Amino acid sequence: MRIKDTPEEWRITATTTPFTGNKTGVRTDEVVMPDxxxxxxxxxxxxxxxxxxxxxxxxxxxxxxxxxxPVRQRLWEIPAGLLDIPGENPLHAAQRELYEEAHVKAEDWRVLTDIYTSPGGSDEAVRIFLARGVSEAEGERYEGDHEEADMELARIPLDELIAGILAGELHNTCLTAGVLAAHAAQTGAGFESLRPADAPWPARPFEA
Structure with missing residues (x-):
């Protein structure tokens, strides 16, 4: 049997926003339970x-x-970033982030997987892309600040990342989901079977 998540929305009787930050906020809903x-x-x-x-x-x-x-650790991750513009095409955002964090471009883009990072306490949705045919990007390198100012960059074999995940040595959500999904696709139906880069994303609708 193939299982899938389905939309559902319980009735909300009141909503407040006790905190609004620079990029995210906190919302409190009064929700009517099934009983x-x-x-x-x-x-x-x-x-x-x-x-x-x-x-x-x-x-x-x-x-x-x-x-x-928040976790007081220096983590290995795959390049990632926020959807800064409401309704922004996620592929365009991904291409920008790959350029800024790794200074590379890619010829072939596909959707690897879509996830909610922590749906019990956040509505954050992430689209993870597979990018292949990578090469050095043109132009000047992006100069990051704050945490990105001393960011390290490396190229690690997929199998080595899988071993690190299973050993409990790598913890980032997107890296874990992306690496394991890539391994499943590679050893299963192949990367060509993945969804196209402009596949619909109900969690964050966009215009192609």
Whole structure:
């Protein structure tokens, strides 16, 4: 049996926004439960993100390493970034992020997987792309600031990343989901079976 997630929305009787930050906020909803009772749910309101598993001709994944303050760790990740513009085409955002964080471009783009990072406490949705046919980008390198100012860049074999994930040594959500999805596609029906880069994304609708 093939299973799939389905849309559903329980009745909301009241909503407040106790906090609004630079990019995200916190929303409190009073929700009617199926038995008629009511309770409140606090969650992060997030614009959404894109992430890119860029695979080079030698089967290596482009990864970056940067400090993440909430968890007090320097994590290995795949290039990623926010959907800064409402309704922005996620492919365009992904191409921008790959250029800024890794200074590369890619010829072949496909949707690897779509995820919710922590649906019990956030509405953040992430589209993870597979990018192949990578080469050095033209123009000046993007100069990051804050956590990105000393970001490290590396190319690591896919199998090595899988081993790190299973050993509990790599923890980033997008890296974990992207690497395992890429391995499943590669050893299964193949990368050509993946959805096109402009496939619909109900979690964050966009215009192609």
């Amino acid at each position: 008629g009772s009511r309770t409140t749910r606090d969650y992060q309101v997030h614009p959404g993100s894109v992430a890119i598993l860029a695979l080079d001709g030698e089967g290596r994944v482009i990864v970056v390493r940067q400090y993440r303050h």
